């Protein structure tokens with residue numbers, strides 16, 4: 001997959017295009033990608049234009065945390081066989097472009113768009129003037145427009161915002177259902193305090209990106225993907241208040257029944273279900289007794 005950070009040097013032929021935040025690659029996004037793939041031929045390019053930061057954060061003073069970090073989004077689109085990912089860094093500049101310029105200069109001149117796929121509520125261009133009707137009237141008969149009805153889950157439209165709400169309230173199972181995958185953290189394994197090893201509970205530590213959305217601090221049933229292998233484990237997200245009040249925020253996972261040296265390796269920690277909130281115990285022995293109980297619960301779960 002070729003990645004661009006702006007549109008300056010982009011010049012493509014016969015593109016099948018979609019544009020959006022694509023935070024999470026949820027059910028609706030996957031339907032868009034499926035439609036794009038349906039249109040794919042040997043000489044066409046599947047092109048996604050997305051943003052390095054949330055438009056709302058750039059235009060207003062929101063601080064929306066993301067379901068996917070930039071690296072995670074790149075990885076997920078790579079797995080979907082997208083040919084070209086344009087991850088716009090100057091989001092403000094892009095959002096200020098008129099709808100007319102977007103169609104003429106970007107979709108037609110730069111991308112040679114033959115097909116544009118979007119949800120039926122897609123809006124674009126300065127002040128969000130452009131929509132599906134606008135595209136149909138202003139495409140110079142150069143490309144097909146496929147607009148999809150919004151995918152519904154449990155009586156409501158699937159959207160990244162709705163999934164973010166589920167994550168922050170700890171409804172991981174529901175978030176996962178709408179994501180059609182597991183909410184996860186991809187990162188490099190860092191060194192902890194090595195107390196876990198002494199407790200016969202070695203853990204892999206991943207420090208989440210500061211822009212990444214977090215579920216409530218606590219213990220989760222999880223799996224860990226390392227290369228092509230996936231292992232069952234148990235994850236604590238939080239600041240380990242039992243150890244000290246100054247611990248860094250971390251995602252810490254004990255993988256069951258294996259002894260692996262994973263420092264500096266890239267792993268994906270996938271969350272399946274919430275088990276209990278993180279707690280300050282009086283000492284490490286009490287913590288260990290609780291963690292043993294947590295582990296037996298998770299061992300009996302089918303993930």
Ligand SMILES: Cc1cc2nc3c(=O)[nH]c(=O)nc-3n(C[C@H](O)[C@H](O)[C@H](O)COP(=O)(O)O)c2cc1C
Pocket residue numbers: 191192193194195196197201203205219234235236239240241242243252253254277278279280281287291294
């Ligand atoms: C399943 C699990 C549950 C945990 N629960 C808590 C907790 O409730 N409170 C807490 O302070 N630390 C909790 N921890 C973090 C431990 O304090 C930490 O793993 C231990 O101190 C080892 O840290 P280290 O890897 O930096 O050596 C938990 C860790 C795991 C793996």
Ligand SMILES: Nc1ncnc2c1ncn2[C@@H]1O[C@H](COP(=O)(O)OP(=O)(O)OP(=O)(O)O)[C@@H](O)[C@H]1O
Pocket residue numbers: 018019020021022023027028029031032117118119120121122148149150151152157158159160161162
């Ligand atoms: N549930 C859905 N069904 C079909 N298409 C969708 C759905 N949700 C979003 N899309 C489409 O996917 C593309 C990218 O959407 P985008 O990520 O910007 O919005 P979103 O998922 O609704 O997120 P947010 O809640 O942050 O607005 C757009 O064309 C959008 O219309």
